[in-house]
Amino acid sequence: KTSVKMGAEEIEDSTKREIDSLERILEEQRRSLSELRDKANIYRKIGDIIFSHLYELDTLISRVMNEKRNGKKWDEIIEMLLREKKSSLTPANYFVSINPETLTLQVSVDGQEFNLNLKMTAQQNASEYYEMAKRAEDKIDGIEKAIAQTIAKIEEVKAKASKKIEAISKPPIPRRKEWYEKFRWFFSSEGFLVIGGRDAATNETVIRKYMEDRDIVFHADISGSPFVVVKTQGKEPTEKTIIEAAQFTASYSRAWREQIRAIDVYWVKPEQVSKTPPSGEYLPRGSFMIYGNKNYIRNVPLEIAIGIKRDKDGPRVIGGPVEAIAEQTNLYVKIIPGDETSGKLAKDIRGTLANMASPEEREEILKIPLEEIQAFIPLGRGSISNK
Incomplete structure (x- = not known):
């Protein structure tokens, strides 16, 4: 899979998890809303029923409480009301049961069962049901707002995901290359441009066309080394640049392919x-004689x-001695001689750099062509150093 596909799939997976979580919340909110609406409707309906039968229900409440005050037991009152109900006497025909512990009278009126507080009048009971309906309706307003916010959040997550996928899918604008990028190159910690041959032809070009007086020329003490030139512009580099150029020369020599850990370099x-x-x-072709010491x-x-260095055109791949690259960016990985092919190694490097970066930079890094990273891998193989 390409890194763009992998990046898109990762965004889609993350988005799905977030949306699934939000949709579970939305489902619970909608369930609560439905329950509250049902409760509000039932409470208001009960209040209306009580007012429609205010006299009969008041009579029933008074009858129960008077019988109790006159010394009758609850069982006797219940038995009395059930007999009257059997005879279809009003208001006993509304009676269902009594709960002595809560002092509530259960009735069934117009097909609706509900409880009446025996310590209240029928009108007070109706008012209490209307108040319960109002409290439920007040909660409905809050839940409806929460549902609207959850739906908006889901749409926002989807929109952000689409934007991210579009960003990583959009082909990068080709970057204008500098003249020295046809060679091996880096800028030293002191800002000196260092160039080296990639092959016999570019070795020849580096020396014949770009070597100038007061430059410094490097070569590893092994057959199959690039000629490397520090472009001094007439200035005097310190030992720091000398060491960096030497490491650059050694790393891009045949010693890398042979997995030699260290070699001698001269200038x-x-x-x-x-x-x-x-x-x-x-x-x-590409060979020169060295005379003198x-x-x-x-x-x-x-x-x-x-590593990755940001310039006016966006993120740019740079490579070279560790100290020189560390001077220019915190976003870099070290590589050493190894057996991993440049294609696989380039993917690993890009993935590692992307994971080290901020979310915004990560998307840009994943769009960098692998060839730009491969251009800095010596002789087509290597491995990431964990040190």
């Missing part, structure tokens, strides 16, 4: 580099960093 001045071989010898840096470790 010379431009006037020591010549295309003229000793008499009777031949120099193949070589300045060696011993046991240079093979390790580079690949």
Whole structure:
């Protein structure tokens, strides 16, 4: 799967989980709303029924309480009312039961069963039911607002997800490349441009076309090394840039493919580099003679960093010695010689960098073509360093 597809699927999965949670809340809110509406309707209906039969129900309440005050037991009162109900006498025909503990009288009027508080008149009971209906209706207003907010939140989550998917699916605008990007390159911690050959042809170009007086030329002490040039612009680099350029040279040499951990690198001045071989010898393309003393840096470790630097065009892939890259960005990973292919390694690097970034940067990083990362992986293989 491409990273764009993987990114879109990840957004869709996350969105589905969030929407599922919101829809469960919405379902519960709608259930509560339905229950409250039913309660409000029933309470108001009971209030209306009581008022429609106010005299009969008041008579029934008074009858029960008078019998009790006259010393009758609850069982006797219930038995008396059931006999009268059997004879279809009003208001006993409304009677269902009495709960002595709560002092409530259960009645059935016009097909609706409900309780009457025996300590209240029928009118007071009706008012209490209307008040209960009002309290339920007040809660309905709050739940309806909460439901509207939940629906709006669901739509907002969907809209944000669509926007994110659209952002990562949109093809990136091609970035204008600088002249030095056709070579191996990096900027040192001190700001010096360092360029090196990618192959015999670009080795030739680096030395013949871009090497100038007062530049510094590097080569690893192994066959199959790039020629690397520090472009000094007439300035004097310190040992920091020298060490970084040496590590750059070592890392992009054949030593990386052979998984050698450290090699020697030397540097010379431009006037020591010549295309003229000793008499009777031949120099193949990309090779040069070095005359005079070589300045060696011993046991240079093979390790580079690949990171993301933001410029006016958005995130940009950079690579080179760890210290030089760390000077320019906090968003980088270190790689060392290893067996992972450049395609797989580039995906891993991009994924790691995306996970290190902010959510906004993450989407942009996932859109970076893998080739831009592969361009900085030495000789097509490597592995991410956990140190």
